[in-house]
Amino acid sequence: MIKTCIIGASGYAGAELSALVHRHSQFELAALYVSTNSADAGKSLGTIHPQFFNTIDLPLLPIDEDNLSALSESFDLIFLATPHEASHKWMNELCGKKAVIMDLSGAFRIKDKHKFAEYYGFEHHADKLLADAVYGLADWHQEQISNANLVAVPGCYPTASLTALKPLQQNALIDSTHFPIINAVSGVSGAGRKASLNSSFTEVSLQAYGVLGHRHQPEIADYLGTDVIFTPHLGNFKRGILATITVKTAANVSEQQITDAFQQAYQGNPIVRLRNSWPKIDDVAGTPYCDLFWKLDPKTGYLVVVSAIDNLLKGAASQAIQCANLRFGFESHMGLVN
Amino acid sequence: MIKTCIIGASGYAGAELSALVHRHSQFELAALYVSTNSADAGKSLGTIHPQFFNTIDLPLLPIDEDNLSALSESFDLIFLATPHEASHKWMNELCGKKAVIMDLSGAFRIKDKHKFAEYYGFEHHADKLLADAVYGLADWHQEQISNANLVAVPGCYPTASLTALKPLQQNALIDSTHFPIINAVSGVSGAGRKASLNSSFTEVSLQAYGVLGHRHQPEIADYLGTDVIFTPHLGNFKRGILATITVKTAANVSEQQITDAFQQAYQGNPIVRLRNSWPKIDDVAGTPYCDLFWKLDPKTGYLVVVSAIDNLLKGAASQAIQCANLRFGFESHMGLVN
Amino acid sequence: MIKTCIIGASGYAGAELSALVHRHSQFELAALYVSTNSADAGKSLGTIHPQFFNTIDLPLLPIDEDNLSALSESFDLIFLATPHEASHKWMNELCGKKAVIMDLSGAFRIKDKHKFAEYYGFEHHADKLLADAVYGLADWHQEQISNANLVAVPGCYPTASLTALKPLQQNALIDSTHFPIINAVSGVSGAGRKASLNSSFTEVSLQAYGVLGHRHQPEIADYLGTDVIFTPHLGNFKRGILATITVKTAANVSEQQITDAFQQAYQGNPIVRLRNSWPKIDDVAGTPYCDLFWKLDPKTGYLVVVSAIDNLLKGAASQAIQCANLRFGFESHMGLVN
Amino acid sequence: MIKTCIIGASGYAGAELSALVHRHSQFELAALYVSTNSADAGKSLGTIHPQFFNTIDLPLLPIDEDNLSALSESFDLIFLATPHEASHKWMNELCGKKAVIMDLSGAFRIKDKHKFAEYYGFEHHADKLLADAVYGLADWHQEQISNANLVAVPGCYPTASLTALKPLQQNALIDSTHFPIINAVSGVSGAGRKASLNSSFTEVSLQAYGVLGHRHQPEIADYLGTDVIFTPHLGNFKRGILATITVKTAANVSEQQITDAFQQAYQGNPIVRLRNSWPKIDDVAGTPYCDLFWKLDPKTGYLVVVSAIDNLLKGAASQAIQCANLRFGFESHMGLVN
Structure with missing residues (x-):
């Protein structure tokens, strides 16, 4: 032992x-x-x-x-x-x-x-x-x-973000002239166990914070290898993070290439689950999983990836x-x- | 002005x-x-x-x-x-x-x-x-x-409780050998606007507190004119109080007598609403009303009255x-x- | 009358x-x-x-x-x-x-x-x-x-989005090679008053839906005059919408130009409030306001605008x-x- | 197996x-x-x-x-x-x-x-x-x-109620002229997984229901061996039950007798936890425990017992x-x- x-x-x-x-x-x-x-x-x-x-x-x-x-x-x-x-x-x-x-x-x-x-x-x-x-x-x-x-x-936001973005970045599927846009909402437990007016029950209500200046932004950028726009939010729930990530894909990237990138990265990994529907916070709360789902708009080349984790567990x-x-x-x- | x-x-x-x-x-x-x-x-x-x-x-x-x-x-x-x-x-x-x-x-x-x-x-x-x-x-x-x-x-709990109980007490409808039992749940705003671990979003979850010793107990008893058992709870919502009150009625009290007591007390009063269904917190949140509804079990003589107010307004x-x-x-x- | x-x-x-x-x-x-x-x-x-x-x-x-x-x-x-x-x-x-x-x-x-x-x-x-x-x-x-x-x-999402984006678009402050990215979270009342498993209390948990195909996307694009990526989410609250919008600004756009655009559009309008801090849902729930706040990253030219409304009122x-x-x-x- | x-x-x-x-x-x-x-x-x-x-x-x-x-x-x-x-x-x-x-x-x-x-x-x-x-x-x-x-x-409410009341009843600690008063709040999952307006997110708000007529009342009475007043409520949370039970104790019952009754019933039982503070729903949500805590008012002989379980697990x-x-x-x- x-x-x-x-x-x-x-x-x-x-x-x-x-x-x-x-x-x-x-x-x-x-x-x-x-x-x-x-x-x-x-x-x-x-x-x-x-x-x-x-x-x-x-x-x-x-x-x-x-x-x-x-x-x-x-x-x-x-x-x-x-x-x-x-x-x-x-x-x-x-x-x-x-x-x-x-x-x-x-x-x-x-x-x-x-x-x-x-x-x-x-x-x-x-x-x-x-x-x-x-x-x-x-x-x-x-x-x-x-x-x-x-x-x-890693921090909770970087874990959710990097798990979603690294397969795309590693396979050069991201248009380098457009930063990936990460919008994430965290449960209040992310603020820690402490007395604070901001995290009091009566004050909590969905709200952005740390916009364009949160310390998880450089952490994500460093380990992804490219810059990102990261906007965290406080949500009115206790635990979990949902990150919605919008990516402009490189020219002519196909749905299949994206699927291949995710499967190659995570096939057989019991922790990262490639879902067949949009994950919600409660699907992962209390679990060690990172759930991913995505959709490409082939007309415009924009891709939306959603990543869900429990901030206190996988995060x-x-x-x-x-x-x-x-x-x-x-x-x-x-x-x-x- | x-x-x-x-x-x-x-x-x-x-x-x-x-x-x-x-x-x-x-x-x-x-x-x-x-x-x-x-x-x-x-x-x-x-x-x-x-x-x-x-x-x-x-x-x-x-x-x-x-x-x-x-x-x-x-x-x-x-x-x-x-x-x-x-x-x-x-x-x-x-x-x-x-x-x-x-x-x-x-x-x-x-x-x-x-x-x-x-x-x-x-x-x-x-x-x-x-x-x-x-x-x-x-x-x-x-x-x-x-x-x-x-x-x-008055305090928020006493307002909810007294509005429900005074018509009964004034009409001698309460069995004096049984204390009215008041179970009430308050939104977190009742704890005031302040940093406190107990009222942090992550810690709040339905819980009794101040059992058999809350300062609103003597306030209720004094202005009702009889003793009560009062058990307050903290609920996971921002505002409102729901008080569920169980009363043993005096011998042979009929439904009609109870209805008469409430109507006599509040008929024509636009603030106290005698409802035709069980009130919920959201019916009164953001309003100045006190909503009341009740049911008597004629077999046992027990009466349940529910009283709902916004703790920050009517309370x-x-x-x-x-x-x-x-x-x-x-x-x-x-x-x-x- | x-x-x-x-x-x-x-x-x-x-x-x-x-x-x-x-x-x-x-x-x-x-x-x-x-x-x-x-x-x-x-x-x-x-x-x-x-x-x-x-x-x-x-x-x-x-x-x-x-x-x-x-x-x-x-x-x-x-x-x-x-x-x-x-x-x-x-x-x-x-x-x-x-x-x-x-x-x-x-x-x-x-x-x-x-x-x-x-x-x-x-x-x-x-x-x-x-x-x-x-x-x-x-x-x-x-x-x-x-x-x-x-x-x-207008629909609730378009109101929140257009109020935030039109001053920028009218003043040619948006880089036309990058679509504005709208991430919005709506309270459950947006789904209407009806029995549905998806909007039952036990099932609701922060989740994206209608990704890259929601009917409010063309409505926003039509009345804005440019295409957008719009990702709606269902949040675990009853009412309100928070839209977080990321915009790549046109070359050399300054903070002052953005402020001017918003002030010119809404100065003196008691309904659209140009805030001095990030709005949260509860600031506008139950009100007719649309609250806006924004921040520009001058290094990268990315701008984040947050728009908050009550979906049932302003929406x-x-x-x-x-x-x-x-x-x-x-x-x-x-x-x-x- | x-x-x-x-x-x-x-x-x-x-x-x-x-x-x-x-x-x-x-x-x-x-x-x-x-x-x-x-x-x-x-x-x-x-x-x-x-x-x-x-x-x-x-x-x-x-x-x-x-x-x-x-x-x-x-x-x-x-x-x-x-x-x-x-x-x-x-x-x-x-x-x-x-x-x-x-x-x-x-x-x-x-x-x-x-x-x-x-x-x-x-x-x-x-x-x-x-x-x-x-x-x-x-x-x-x-x-x-x-x-x-x-x-x-057993049903969820009876489990919470009987676990709290049976040690008292078995030891003849309850005044037989006063019914135990059970006020309980259940999470919405108790209503099952189905589409229903009553359990939709927008409609749920703390509310009594089934007053003086719920089918768990006879179940509790039968297996306790004495009648009770049972008032269930729907609460705005997903899972868990908190039952607050008020009992008039028999003449001259001491705190020690009550403590002895609970310890004799549950000492060494890892499922029923005799707590040293008031349990909240989140203490037992996702667990198989039934948590109990109580307080006696020696002056009046009234006893308040709180029982908390996860309605889907212990219930x-x-x-x-x-x-x-x-x-x-x-x-x-x-x-x-x-």
Whole structure:
């Protein structure tokens, strides 16, 4: 059994990770941690997330910088479901010891330090780790992930977007003079578990935000290899992302070429499902799947692709499990699909 | 025109009051105030509540204890949509001047100081005002309200409950050995406009709270004249209250007696609607109505009454307007129903 | 008073129309009609839409082809909130008599009969009326509407889209080699008041539909004067539309030019509100407004415009009232904004 | 492996059963059936319930009376997630063969034929089977269930209510002169998967229904052993039931006696969770648990108990699995909790 802990288990992604590790046949959920500053330190997981009451009811142990190094020696696998700043600050202590690190924060996703500072609001000081970190887009970077000691698990919007766009980009099916237009709607859990007027029940109502300036835009562009227009929205539901992507295809691209590109990329992959109808959020909520469906207008060459994921699972926790599976030599979907 | 201001206009009830005063033919919406401590001071109403953008877009002027007295001399009518503590602390400065005060907080509803301290967590120091304050249950206390200078507008749950129960109690139709059982579900706006984990979109899900200890229980009991069991719940909707009330009727009470009691109480009242089917929240959301429907089981003598209101309107702002109408000699429903 | 009736008053748009006509100072709500086939015939409006119980509680009179002609002689103004087929079939009897007709269906919006048949599934047989009908985009076609006897009130998606795009198109700010990309999410009331598995509470979840083939696409293109990609979605809310529109601007277009275009189009118009933040559905739900906000990325020349309306009001009933106001010589927003 | 089929797999409870049987280590999901009349006959489960696309994607085979008998010989275990009328009509053919039958309909729950006809609207003609059927309240009737060949799995409201009330009734803690008052709110999935105006998204809003006449009232009373007042409500959420139960306790009942009664009934039972805070719907949605919490007012002797379940799982499918587990000699929670 691979001895595993989760740091930042009190948040929504941390809670999902706890459940996935708990039911995984090869990973042992050995401990849960939260920052010593957290109001949740000392409570049990089931107190904060009552769906786990009496079942995955481990205590949330306090952790700070002083015990990180020892921690990293005593576990095989550490999931970090922590704020960007915490992951950035703690990574030097955590890396290079025994444990493999799966970081669900944004601290190690953008390789360009200038761009990082622009979008995250603080300077990156871990050059070597930033260079070495592998981007954990599990259905595309299997080989790199299987050798990584630090995996930067992708954000929720990039996962939905890249899964839809990479087959097209890899096959040169996108007209390079038109940016792909990504419109995505996320459930409120994407904002994290915290008190905030913006995410209060009475205030939430479908709304665009971060327009032309969201930090997931460069992440998508970097790993896609071309620029995009990305407009995120907050939706009035708890979990899930629906991304509707409009692409001008390159000259003379046929429906068959598009179908071939998707099938070649995902045939036999139990996680990415090539649907036969437009996916809705509820088709994937609570699941590790990314559902895709598309339609081409042959007259104009415009293509619409819809991608649906659970933001807390395929957009966070279950993709982190895929990465951990790959790193430890298991099938990517182990413990996720049966 | 009756010169009117609203103190505490940044909250949900304050916003509704602004709209109602704005469209009232006899009240002039002259100014909006918030506490100097409020982060909203200096902003416009339309910035905080964008439904009013460009329309009722008055500034939220800062107010503190020093200018209360002058304020009360310069307005005819002041609505207080403030926290209990603020209403309690400020009332001495506000009362006894020119303005009539409509207080939407709980500071002057419970006459017994010991009970007040038990349920509100602080001592009441305004004995005279507390004794003189009139409870603004507008469909029942018309005469007292029309002579009051300080009206304690009822809470949302008590309004829904008392409107349903008072006709029964007044006609001695309730078996005095069984407490009426009130189960009520409120929309999240009842918790006010504030950042709080409990009212965040991701956390809200139908749940009981304040069981056997909510401060609206003594308010209901006092103004009904008999004890009740009151169990409030938070529901996953923005506004409205549905109260389902189970009553053991006194011996031999007939359906006709119950119907007579309700008709006698509310016939011709355009605000309380005696329905012919079970009301739902959406029937009254955004309206000043209290909808009632009931059914008696003649075999067992148990009666179920359902009462539905908009918690921010009949449970706050529109009832305050009813009170102001009565005080200034207008019909109770002026500006509310046309 | 202008004697007014509504045909099709049992649906959601019909109900909204009833409320707006009822409170309008110059229109008299004289009668409500439904098809003789309707299960609602003979019921009262308040039975079907209990928010109107006891208030706008007119009977829903049955109507069929035989009495249309007489009807049109006895009213000054008729609103048709009927299915496309009914409007198409009945219009010959209704037009050319005394009444001005406001048709909220899609029967007279698309001028090209071939395109109409393609998108509506039946042949158009009223050539003359189709040619004469005026498209009721109230904030743009004031003059034509003020002389029309048959107004085809626009669909909800086209209203949201055209209000956002026409100022750009009129000022040649759109790059003609890139289609504007419209992603819009509608509340479920857009599907009408009917039993359907797709719009049942348990099935609704954010989902695209009608992709690259929705009948509002040609309507938008025709009245905009350029082609668009339009992707509608069903959202898990009752009312409202949020349209997020991505436009590649023409070379060297500046922010100022865009602002000027919107201000020139809508300055002083109380219905179209140029916001200073991203509108959300709840800002316009229950209102006659169209809220707009936008952002340009000067580096890439892409512009994102968000447009929000209430689909039943600005997207149906309140825009029909605007048209009626214009036709009878009143200010466009009379009875809508005060 | 126990060869298992599900009849009525196209509905919501049938879909949940499919998932539970699929992942159960001892049950083999061998076939899914729907009525030959069903529009879903011939489709795959994943077409109708896309969460199962590509995973539990069995065809929905048509079944009618002619092949029931053969069916019952070829399976070990049959789940019936069918309408009451179908279960009633088909049971003679199904019973007495090889298969054990778990009936999720209401056809075999009420033993009194007169009461059955009153509440179900048709006469019961299977006297012997009705007498022999065992009521599948899994946490209470283990022994009977383990010997049954026909189990009438309880309704969702009775499961929530009886789990809360039986420990009190068994220990004589309820004042027999006051009926327990059950107020319960169910998610819309309780109404089944079908087109209906009442369960359309636009119409659903918290509302009481079936007041003093719902067919689950006699079911609760029969298996509790005392009469109750039961008021069901439809809530604006997809799944889950929250039952708030008010009980007048017998004279001098202490908090400790109540706690003892619940602990004695459920200590060590992983399905019924005695919580330390008020459960909400989301704590149990998607789970097999019944969560209980309570509070006594020692001054008045009134007790409030809240019970929360997932109506499709503990209120249908997972309780049916518990029954099947018991019948085949496994632990009640096998395949449900790990």
